[in-house]
Amino acid sequence: MIASIVVDFLSKSPNLEFHSFNKIKLTSHSCETTTNEPQPVFDEQGQVVGVSTSVIRNASNIGYIIPGKVVHMFLQMCADGMEASIEDRFCGLGSLVVRDEGRDLIRTSSVAQVVGGNLAEEPKHVPGITNLAILGAQNLESKALRRHLGLDELDLTGGVRIVGGRLVKDDTNATTNDGGGNGEISPTTKEKQQLNGSDRLQCNDVLLAVNDTPIGYDGTIQLSPTRPDERINFRVLVTCQRVGTKMMLDVLRDKKRQQLEVTLDSSRFLVPQYDDFDAYPLYAVCGGCVFSPLTLPLINEKKSTNKALAFSSYFKQQRSGHEQIIVLSKVLNDEVNVGYHGWTNMLLKSVNGYTCQNIQELVDVLTMKIQGETVEFHFQNSGNLSEVEADWVICMNMQEVIQSESRILSRHMIAGWCSIDAISRELYSAVEKADCPLVEKNTCWSTMRGLRKVLGGGD
Numbered sequence: 453m454i455a456s457i458v459v460d461f462l463s464k465s466p467n468l469e470f471h472s473f474n475k476i477k478l479t480s481h482s483c484e485t486t487t488n489e490p491q492p493v494f495d496e497q498g499q500v501v502g503v504s505t506s507v508i509r510n511a512s513n514i515g516y517i518i519p520g521k522v523v524h525m526f527l528q529m530c531a532d533g534m535e536a537s538i539e540d541r542f543c544g545l546g547s548l549v550v551r552d553e554g555r556d557l558i559r560t561s562s563v564a565q566v567v568g569g570n571l572a573e574e575p576k577h578v579p580g581i582t583n584l585a586i587l588g589a590q591n592l593e594s595k596a597l598r599r600h601l602g603l604d605e606l607d608l609t610g611g612v613r614i615v616g617g618r619l620v621k622d623d624t625n626a627t628t629n630d631g632g633g634n635g636e637i638s639p640t641t642k643e644k645q646q647l648n649g650s651d652r653l654q655c656n657d658v659l660l661a662v663n664d665t666p667i668g669y670d671g672t673i674q675l676s677p678t679r680p681d682e683r684i685n686f687r688v689l690v691t692c693q694r695v696g697t698k699m700m701l702d703v704l705r706d707k708k709r710q711q712l713e714v715t716l717d718s719s720r721f722l723v724p725q726y727d728d729f730d731a732y733p734l735y736a737v738c739g740g741c742v743f744s745p746l747t748l749p750l751i752n753e754k755k756s757t758n759k760a761l762a763f764s765s766y767f768k769q770q771r772s773g774h775e776q777i778i779v780l781s782k783v784l785n786d787e788v789n790v791g792y793h794g795w796t797n798m799l800l801k802s803v804n805g806y807t808c809q810n811i812q813e814l815v816d817v818l819t820m821k822i823q824g825e826t827v828e829f830h831f832q833n834s835g836n837l838s839e840v841e842a843d844w845v846i847c848m849n850m851q852e853v854i855q856s857e858s859r860i861l862s863r864h865m866i867a868g869w870c871s872i873d874a875i876s877r878e879l880y881s882a883v884e885k886a887d888c889p890l891v892e893k894n895t896c897w898s899t900m901r902g903l904r905k906v907l908g909g910g911d
Contacts (some may be wrong), residue, residue, distance in 0.1 A: 465643060469500045510754045512861035521692060528695050579695035582716035583687075586653050587616035592669045601658055602707030611660040611704065612671045612686070614653045618770055636900070651712055660709075661702035662689045677816065722771040723748060723763070734811050736870040738900065739820055739845060739853040740784035741792070742830065742859050743800060745811050746777040763797075776810040780831060780846075784864055788856040792846050798831035819879060819903045825850055854901045861899070868898040883908055 492648055493502045503515035515685055589612040592598050653659065660666065672683035678687065693699065701712040724731035724747045733746040745749060751763055763831075766777060778800040780874050785793050800808065804822050808814040819825075831844040857869060875897070886906050896902035 469616050481833055523694065525694050526578055534578055534695070554706060564757055580718035581691050582695055582697065583719050584653055584690055584701075584714065585618045585717065586614050587618060589613065589659065589671055589686075590615050591671050598669075601656070601657065602704065605707065606704070606709065608658075608660060608704065610666050610668045611658040612667055612669075614655060614657040614659060616655045617653050652714060653701070653712070654705070658704035659686075660704060662686060663699055664702075665689055709741045714893075715817075720771050721767070722769040722775060722777060723766050725749075725767070732871075732873060734871045734874050735781070735822070736811060736815050736818070736874055737784070737857075737861070737866065738827065738869075739856065740786045740789045741795075742781045742784060743811065743814060744781045746779045746799075750779075750781070774810045774812070778808055778811060780829070784860055786856055786860050786863075788848055788852045788860075789846070795831075795844075795846070797846060798833055801830040803830075803831055804828050811871075811874045812879075815870050815874050816876055816879055818900055820882060820907055822850060827853060854904070857899055857901050871902045872897075879903070 490503050490505060492500050493504055495501050500520055502519045502522055504515055504517050592601070592603070592611055592613055594606075597613070598604055601613065662673075667686045670683075671686055672681050673686045673689065675682040675684055678905065690779065692698070695716060695718050697716045698713055699716060702715060703710055703712050724745070731749050733750075734745055736743045746763060746766065748767070780795060780798045780800060783789055783792050783795050785813055800814070802808070803817050804824065804827060806813075806817045806821060808817060827848055827850050829846040831846070833842055833844060860866075861869060883896065883903070883906055886893065886908070888906050892902070892906055896906045
């Protein structure tokens with residue numbers, strides 16, 4: 453039985469808003485329940501106001517809920533058939549699982565489902581949380597800054613300064629499939645091209661209002677007409693909208709007021725930022741060298757401020773396609789990698805001359821493309837900006853690497869040499885086409901040696 457929950461506080465904490473992508477997050481007091489599963493939350497009138505998501509540690513039955521409006525928005529996108537692109541599915545960004553009657557769907561990546569079976573049973577992936585494609589907004593509580601930007605001349609009493617706009621990476625070669633071959637650019641691409649031009653927020657713009665809702669100097673808006681004294685961050689107006697929504701922005705640019713119509717899109721961070729949302733623990737082990745995509749949870753796990761600062765320049769960058777930053781997370785000491793013990797947190801540049809855009813390409817190179825006697829990993833030291841062009845190298849004998857694999861995995865109790873999600877469709881297809889017994893195909897996935905043997909790359 454679900455107890456009634458009274459929602460009595462709306463958080464305005466900047467840290468909370470950042471860590472929740474500036475979505476409204478409500479604090480609630482509740483009776484203790486017997487399950488940790490998400491549950492509906494009711495107000496005093498018995499109306500559902502949201503879904504419980506988490507609790508505050510060391511607090512007496514106080515936790516957070518997702519408002520019903522936000523839940524409805526994602527469910528409606530799913531009902532309308534909106535799906536995230538293949539690039540977004542790759543990192544699980546904004547994934548939503550729908551449970552169909554008669555069968556259960558579990559959330560796994562598309563690659564895992566390819567390896568496991570039927571692509572037709574993939575869970576529904578809907579677009580993630582929307583944004584204005586800006587790097588940030590600066591409060592305008594300084595009178596001197598307001599005069600400098602021209603707000604006083606026009607007698608404007610609110611707004612925030614845009615500190616920079618994000619470039620929207622789009623496929624300008626996309627064409628409509630009209631059968632005539634006229635090469636017209638699709639409407640979606642046109643919209644993205646407009647965002648890359650003057651019809652998007654730029655550095656030094658002053659955002660005055662969103663959909664006619666005025667923004668204060670401190671970057672807040674009224675919670676509602678009935679609660680004018682309570683204010684929340686203006687980004688809530690954006691993050692509560694679905695991907696593809698058009699919004700009108702009142703902007704002051706070069707001391708001239710104008711209206712911009714923008715189409716909302718979701719963030720695609722080069723460095724995934726949240727566990728089980730866009731960041732997953734992917735890895736590959738070769739000769740004791742542990743490689744992982746760079747993610748914020750991975751950095752936080754190392755509990756070092758220096759490491760976070762070393763990678764901070766990548767945090768807000770937007771990715772293109774399947775792009776990831778691959779790092780040498782650590783070296784598992786063994787005689788095969790003597791001379792490299794203690795190497796950690798270095799950016800992978802290339803493997804035997806191949807540049808790997810993501811963890812799947814790294815696994816492909818190690819299993820299908822390296823035919824020589826040695827394997828060479830080239831790195832960049834992330835901790836020192838003056839050494840960006842420095843080239844650090846790990847060189848090992850490939851035969852010794854293969855022979856040491858079972859010893860290293862067993863010593864460190866690692867079940868497989870790489871994550872199942874690090875296996876690409878191309879690698880899976882190559883194994884299926886390989887001319888070898890079926891039993892070898894079914895048992896080769898846990899070791900690099902097994903895969904290379906099946907693919908004819910040596911054992």
